[in-house]
Amino acid sequence: MIERPKTPLLDRVNLPSDLKALSDRQLRQLADELRAETISAVSVTGGHLGAGLGVVELTVAIHAVFDTPRDKLIWDVGHQCYPHKILTGRRDRIRTLRQKDGLSGFTKRSESPYDPFGAAHSSTSISAALGFAMARELGAGDVGDAIAVIGDGSMSAGMAYEAMNNAGHLRKRLIVILNDNEMSIAPPVGAMSAYLSRLYAGAPFQELKAAAKGAVSLLPEPLQEGARRAKDMLKHLAVGGTLFEEMGFSYVGPIDGHDLDQLLPVLRTVKARADGPILIHALTKKGKGYAPAEAAADRGHATAQFNVLTGEQKKAPSNAPSYTKVFAQSLIREAELDDRIVAITAAMPDGTGLNLFAERFPRRCFDVGIAEQHGVTFSAGLAAAGMKPFCAMYSTFLQRGYDQVVHDVAIQRLPVRFAIDRAGLVGADGATHAGSFDIAFLANLPDFVIMAAADEAELVHMVATAAAIDDRPSAFRFPRGDGVGVEMPERGAPLEIGRGRILREGGQVALLSLGTRLSEVLIAAEALAQRGIRATVADARFAKPLDRDMILQLARNHEALITIEEGAIGGFGSHVAQLLAEAGLFDRGLRYRSMVLPDTFIDQASPADMYATAGMNAPQIEAKVLEALGIAVVGERRA
Missing domain, CATH: 3.40.50.970 (Thiamin diphosphate (ThDP)-binding fold, Pyr/PP domains)
Structure with missing residues (x-):
């Protein structure tokens, strides 16, 4: 030590x-x-x-x-x-x-x-x-x-x-x-x-410029006139x-x-x-x-724990690639096949993985600086001219360009593709960087396609899906950190728009997940099976458009339906509730629950601790199912 x-x-x-x-x-x-x-x-x-x-x-x-x-x-x-x-x-x-x-x-x-x-x-x-x-x-x-x-x-x-x-x-x-x-x-x-x-x-001018330009108003009055003259002279010299x-x-x-x-x-x-x-x-x-x-290339902007003497960072080994790298590599593969694909970021080429894209396609990658509003409308202009822009921003940074998303992209129905990194709770950066609101603020916009990757393989397919969408705006979201270690496809295949998938068939309760909480949902389903409760598990894939047929089938064939998402109130679960209400399924006794991020800002911790605070880890999903079914639990025994 x-x-x-x-x-x-x-x-x-x-x-x-x-x-x-x-x-x-x-x-x-x-x-x-x-x-x-x-x-x-x-x-x-x-x-x-x-x-x-x-x-x-x-x-x-x-x-x-x-x-x-x-x-x-x-x-x-x-x-x-x-x-x-x-x-x-x-x-x-x-x-x-x-x-x-x-x-x-x-x-x-x-x-x-x-x-x-x-x-x-x-x-x-x-x-x-x-x-x-x-x-x-x-x-x-x-x-x-x-x-x-x-x-x-x-x-x-x-x-x-x-x-x-x-x-x-x-x-x-x-x-x-x-x-x-x-x-x-x-x-x-x-x-x-x-x-x-x-x-x-111009080094020779520095000292004089500092005096003439910088301190004129601070000098004693008798000296100010001379300084002003020197300043005017330097306007022409420098x-x-x-x-x-x-x-x-x-x-x-x-x-x-x-x-x-x-x-x-x-x-x-x-x-x-x-x-x-x-x-x-x-x-x-x-x-x-x-x-x-x-x-360091970024002068040590953000580091993990490190050895003071050597600067070597202490990073836990991983068997899976990061979501950010998977996105970048998938976009490169799509761009190799379509020269209309371009990428835009707002001062975060490394953070969004677009540094890799820029190395491969330097003329087709644009860093607009800390200017998200401009970046969104710049992307809209590219789309209107027939290009296929991927606008890659962190969820919390995209918030700064929301008016442009509405007016310059959505109303004009321009096919800008938003790659939303840092979706969900991000850990040590805390509430200011948590990607809590993008589902809610995008899903209320007409004709927007919104996807959430359940794992890194799904992300590959969603990049391909966005590349194929040419008639409206789209977005796909993915978290910070490494994937879950699934087998990766050679390249992405476009998904059918608005279609989810059922991963596990059950009977009593249906768990409908959007995003990377799916791994926790599957763990919860195993725990429920130990209690004799067979759960159906589905991956929605799309927050918009909803897979109406799948959702209505789940609602009609189960006592309870629970949605789980890494987003705030007003997002995917609210849209599902609207669909169920219009279909009259609440009148037929369906027990519906929506698990979302709580209505509070969660302080920094590890992502696992933050999701525990949010009530969205496997044990809490299991508890929500038992509550929805009216099953009280004492210790480890059903009562």
Whole structure:
């Protein structure tokens, strides 16, 4: 077992107020110790390592200069908040990160007053900080400065610009720190990233640009006119006026985000003199100070538990491929046969498996950046032009493009194919990343085909099915993690639309599953058989259109029918209930139950623990059957 790092200065810090007593030299030592403690903690828990290492000095500087929690520090996304948590009274729990009943991997209002705004998706920080700033102006309680720290990847999303445009119009004191590491989760794409690169590409101009462009409004009045003239001159010599200034922000930078000798004076000056919206441009390096992270392609964005000395990750062996890899390989096989197939992702090529597709078909794969709304409508345009787009997004990220799904895809009946990764409960990322709602929010749209894979072999067939659908939109969902180890087909065969399958014939009760809870349903059926209760087990395959014939047959031939899905209230089970009600089967005494995710947000834990909390593992499915049949159980005996 590797010993924890020695951290004599950090051991003296319980809250950010303790940093006020440290000298600048001691703050530099503190940053080194904080980096070592962050690496040590994440080696135990796994999690988002690289982002936090990239903001260690920035975290120390902000807490040393500002007066949190009165000053509201808002981290965009929250991947980078582990050092912040260590400095804000949570060091004693830092090795419970992302564990059941432990610290969240993101900022969370209920966890600490130092987390004034929760986040786990990107590009919200400037909007939230502006809300705090305006609340301060309107006389809200104990609200000081509002500081948003946002990455260059998050700045590619339209919401960030909407917020900056509004802030520039309101002209109230607001501090935005652009944490520019040239890499969000994947290398950033698009014109904004190129613009930032050009902005600081000319090294000879850096110092003068920082003074002329960045600090004009902060200089004493007699010096401001000269600075303005220098700024105007540089517009012609270098890049040109900054976008941020055009939006009403004073611009400071770029500065070295790992150099406290730069960070501390700039932050102190901004705190003392800023009187409107100001943007501080800090250049950082993701994974800074830990060689294995710096060498990784994603700079150690997300890691499992690892060996601190070598960086080697400790991953449990698996005999089955991941669902994400199965999707990617299946899509490649379909694309080899049809050159109209293209793939779209929103800043998650590795997470969705489309990095593999891009290697095979670089001209047919598009990463649109953190811009799900654009990604959906871009896919719709491709479909309208006769291409066959597969829009691959996590379930929770697709939520951000829902208006476009409705208006730009569904109403126009365009055959966009949505590959929905991270369906169901995802484990350590918790409620913010759980794919709970996609069945419900897509199944209420007319003429949408919605599929859910029960295993990795079914996913192969569903990719082929989506590729074959040319007259309407479709979606197929699959979970995070590895498959169940079934035999895999050589390639997919299109399924008959709206047709399920019966896997096990029984008598008294029918269990109708949608998605990967099927393996738990089959275990429950075996347990029921030990009690003398023969259960029929069916895989719905489609949430829409429903297999009406199969469902009505199950309802008419069994005392009880129970649906099981990895989604929220209002999804598959609700559509089944509507069908049964219209058919009058409730009037004939059918006992119907719908097992869905509970009407609450479930905190992080292992997926198995989360499903236990949700009441959707095999023993709970068995118990639901007994309850529906009116069978009371005492211990292990039927009563």
